[in-house]
Amino acid sequence: MSTFVLLTITGLGLGAMYFLIASGLSLIYGLMGVLNFAHGFFLTVGAYGTWWMELHLTGIGSIWLRYMIGAAFGIALGALVAGVVELVLIRPLYQRHIEQVLVTVGLAIAGTALVQAIWGADQRAFVTPPWLNETTDVLGAKVPNDRWLEIATAAVVFVLLQLFLRRTRYGLIIRAGVENRSMVQALGIDVRKAFTLVFAIGGVAAALAGALSNVYFGSVTPERGTSLLIFAFIVVVIGGLGSLGGSAVASVVVGLSQQYANYYGSTGMGEIVVILLLGVVLLVRPRGLAGAVAT
Amino acid sequence: MSAAVAPAAARPLLAVSDLHVYIGESHVLQGVSFDVPEGGVTALLGRNGVGKTTTIRALLGLTHRRGTVSFDGADISHAPTHRIVRRAIGYVPEDRDVFAGLTVAENLRLAERDAQPRYELVYDLFPRLRERARQRAGTLSGGEQQMLALGRALLNENRLLLVDEPTKGLAPLLVTEVARALERIAELTTVLLVEQNLAVVRRIARDAVVLDQGRVVHVGDAAALLADRDRVHRLLGVSGGGHP
Amino acid sequence: MSRRTWEIVLPASLVVLLAFVPKISADIPRLFNGPLNSPGTLQLLALCLLFGGVALTYDLLFGYTGLLSFGHAFYFAVGVYFTAIALTKWHWGFGPSLLFVAALGLVLPTLIGAVSLRVGGIAFAMVTLAVAQVGAVLVIKNPRGWTGGEEAFGTDYAALPDAFVGVLNTKNLYWLALVYAVAVFLIVRWAVESSPGRIWQAIRENEQRVEVLGLHPHRYKLMAFVLSSFLATAGGVVYLLLQTGPTPHVTSADFTLTLLIMVVLGGAGTKWGAMLGGVLYTYLNNRLGAVGDSSTVQGLPEVLRVPLSEPLFLLGTLFILIVFFAPGGITGLATRGRRPTSMRQLESSLRAERAEVTAPVQTTEEGA
Numbered sequence: 001m002s003t004f005v006l007l008t009i010t011g012l013g014l015g016a017m018y019f020l021i022a023s024g025l026s027l028i029y030g031l032m033g034v035l036n037f038a039h040g041f042f043l044t045v046g047a048y049g050t051w052w053m054e055l056h057l058t059g060i061g062s063i064w065l066r067y068m069i070g071a072a073f074g075i076a077l078g079a080l081v082a083g084v085v086e087l088v089l090i091r092p093l094y095q096r097h098i099e100q101v102l103v104t105v106g107l108a109i110a111g112t113a114l115v116q117a118i119w120g121a122d123q124r125a126f127v128t129p130p131w132l133n134e135t136t137d138v139l140g141a142k143v144p145n146d147r148w149l150e151i152a153t154a155a156v157v158f159v160l161l162q163l164f165l166r167r168t169r170y171g172l173i174i175r176a177g178v179e180n181r182s183m184v185q186a187l188g189i190d191v192r193k194a195f196t197l198v199f200a201i202g203g204v205a206a207a208l209a210g211a212l213s214n215v216y217f218g219s220v221t222p223e224r225g226t227s228l229l230i231f232a233f234i235v236v237v238i239g240g241l242g243s244l245g246g247s248a249v250a251s252v253v254v255g256l257s258q259q260y261a262n263y264y265g266s267t268g269m270g271e272i273v274v275i276l277l278l279g280v281v282l283l284v285r286p287r288g289l290a291g292a293v294a295t
Numbered sequence: 296m297s298a299a300v301a302p303a304a305a306r307p308l309l310a311v312s313d314l315h316v317y318i319g320e321s322h323v324l325q326g327v328s329f330d331v332p333e334g335g336v337t338a339l340l341g342r343n344g345v346g347k348t349t350t351i352r353a354l355l356g357l358t359h360r361r362g363t364v365s366f367d368g369a370d371i372s373h374a375p376t377h378r379i380v381r382r383a384i385g386y387v388p389e390d391r392d393v394f395a396g397l398t399v400a401e402n403l404r405l406a407e408r409d410a411q412p413r414y415e416l417v418y419d420l421f422p423r424l425r426e427r428a429r430q431r432a433g434t435l436s437g438g439e440q441q442m443l444a445l446g447r448a449l450l451n452e453n454r455l456l457l458v459d460e461p462t463k464g465l466a467p468l469l470v471t472e473v474a475r476a477l478e479r480i481a482e483l484t485t486v487l488l489v490e491q492n493l494a495v496v497r498r499i500a501r502d503a504v505v506l507d508q509g510r511v512v513h514v515g516d517a518a519a520l521l522a523d524r525d526r527v528h529r530l531l532g533v534s535g536g537g538h539p
Numbered sequence: 540m541s542r543r544t545w546e547i548v549l550p551a552s553l554v555v556l557l558a559f560v561p562k563i564s565a566d567i568p569r570l571f572n573g574p575l576n577s578p579g580t581l582q583l584l585a586l587c588l589l590f591g592g593v594a595l596t597y598d599l600l601f602g603y604t605g606l607l608s609f610g611h612a613f614y615f616a617v618g619v620y621f622t623a624i625a626l627t628k629w630h631w632g633f634g635p636s637l638l639f640v641a642a643l644g645l646v647l648p649t650l651i652g653a654v655s656l657r658v659g660g661i662a663f664a665m666v667t668l669a670v671a672q673v674g675a676v677l678v679i680k681n682p683r684g685w686t687g688g689e690e691a692f693g694t695d696y697a698a699l700p701d702a703f704v705g706v707l708n709t710k711n712l713y714w715l716a717l718v719y720a721v722a723v724f725l726i727v728r729w730a731v732e733s734s735p736g737r738i739w740q741a742i743r744e745n746e747q748r749v750e751v752l753g754l755h756p757h758r759y760k761l762m763a764f765v766l767s768s769f770l771a772t773a774g775g776v777v778y779l780l781l782q783t784g785p786t787p788h789v790t791s792a793d794f795t796l797t798l799l800i801m802v803v804l805g806g807a808g809t810k811w812g813a814m815l816g817g818v819l820y821t822y823l824n825n826r827l828g829a830v831g832d833s834s835t836v837q838g839l840p841e842v843l844r845v846p847l848s849e850p851l852f853l854l855g856t857l858f859i860l861i862v863f864f865a866p867g868g869i870t871g872l873a874t875r876g877r878r879p880t881s882m883r884q885l886e887s888s889l890r891a892e893r894a895e896v897t898a899p900v901q902t903t904e905e906g907a
Binding site: 029035037089092093096097098099102103105106107108109110111112113114116117118226230233234237241266267268271272275278279282283286 | 654655657658661662664665666668669670672673676677679680792793796799800803845846848849850851852854855856858859862863866882885886
Binding site: 172173175176179180182183184185186187188189190191 | 355357375376377380381386388392394395396397401404405406408447
């Protein structure tokens, strides 16, 4: 029983990280029609930004504070990079979706290579606040505390994004734009500003996932963005392109399935089960669990 | 009803000159030229597929176009859609294109452009929209969606309204309701109306522009055109009256 | 001579010239590290030719039929890994191993394609990505120790024909790669100009129209899929012979993306584009490392030196520039860098697919 509880919570923790990445991907695709392969790079930017800042805050004693400031820096950096990427690389290619996708591919490769060039391809250890390394006893299971952080963060981000989509004007524009971009233009609204905003939001969420992944894995490495990205894509498709709620549900399903299958099956079974799940969903319901309504 | 003919010296509100549109390999609009005078309703007529909707979309910049379009003297031939609309042009698309996932109220709110959007006017004309304000637009009937699409365009003080087949697919009772709404709308703003239902055209249009195979083949008084049965048959392929 | 004759004479002469390379001991400084017939240079040239061919197999899917696949590397990897496993872990002979891999190269894409081609556009792209991931995961999982997991294992040399073993025989491998490239080119050319081939291009242009004409697009797409995957598997076998053993890198998503880059770099859906892109990319990937180590670059300030010494960074940036300024690739530069037809058509089919996937809920008809 305690194993089951442990698996469930760690599965939710994994799902939490998938959600953070998938949410941005889903909105970007839903609104702009761009399959953003560079999203993993945004995660890497967040991860390395957090790590770098933490390393350099030698004056501050509290590791928690260093982590928080590091994460804030990483997130700001992620937002900035994402926004600039949209303005410089994506916007000029307006309406040319294939080229936009290709450009993100090039960016993913060049960006990861750049990070590798600067800090090396090997993973670097990450100094984690001690509490996150300890465990809490839940129904007999010893749950690593960082899972709580991830789950809480994802939940907060989900709520904030929902509030943003439902209560703000830009949220309204984005929800409408996911449905029918040209009609939004025909209402006199310049959707392109929403594009940059959505990219920046995606950058924030991905960078946040990066900061969290440093803790989850205890290290920072250049390829983490790419490896997590593939699962995030799967989550997005299963949940339904453009649907935030769909991504949320799908991340939970994928995270849990992966954990259970990896334990009750064998190592590697988790990934295969997830992929089979994708195949089944695509054949039975190509629109994904929720179709595309950006809520 | 036909109003008095506009004074000849007045500048047209919308002037279209030599408009060409290619969709894929197809040369859909082959040099369309016409004017829309200020005030009243100008009907854009023609058989299915001649390019009426394409013309409207081209005016708004929703497709690539070549040629000259000027609105109130300003050249909008190459302007992006949102800038064109911000010059006070409203659009009621052929398939209504309301946002199904948003509520009626949200659809209207999204359309707000002016400092003082005219909600009272819209709800006055379409009381059902007030009733259904919190309902998702996707669950509305076709007629209600049409009202939402019209109301959305009325919210702002537009100088020109581009209305594409507002009575398409509606039951006769609703057609009358829409026609009545259009009459009131025409009192407030200039309208360029694409419409296959000739009874509606007869009721509210002043001028008519007829397209055939991507070109303008007739321009003139709407009532005069519709009274000429042969011409109507030749250009529009129907024998007058409503469509089936 | 007529144009048609030129189109045959010129490439044929090129092939003959390439065939003679192992006999030429000329030195081309800066371009190559050693004389043309040195094993190192021949190895590089062989890789270039090989990937020219593999890129063309990908172009068949992407540039000609309009199928955006992110998992083409999977079939290549099947060729690499199963040959190595059969020879080294199962101790089969060379002949039986080849037959086995050939059978796999036909059966696997048929089965996988039949299922995954039921969806199109983005959904299909995701399925192919997922399939490739399965391959990557299985390799790392190392079932029964067959795949070697994350470390490479060496192919059992004893099982290979002598002609392909040993540094001195690099020229044989070079010729093998040349044969592969020529064979792929001829097969693809023949396939594309045949009647199923024309239907592939029609599918890329407008799948609905093909369907309306009573032809079943699914059947033709499957044909293109199986042919291109089989040829990729064959390429995998050649690749294995050129290397000491299989490595997990060939199963990575990065690797398929590399193929995509090769195709776009050269020019998607053109006669020579993909091949040119494959050759050029492989060459650059190999040689840019040397540029990075050169004294000129090492002398630059750190801000410039660090990125410039990383070949993938240069290639990624180059790719971005190509996409921006010459989406038709190098062959497209001849047509002033306009967007290639293949891309335009793939774009509109993806947009149609997107409209379907993200369509809002249907409304009830009027009757208020």
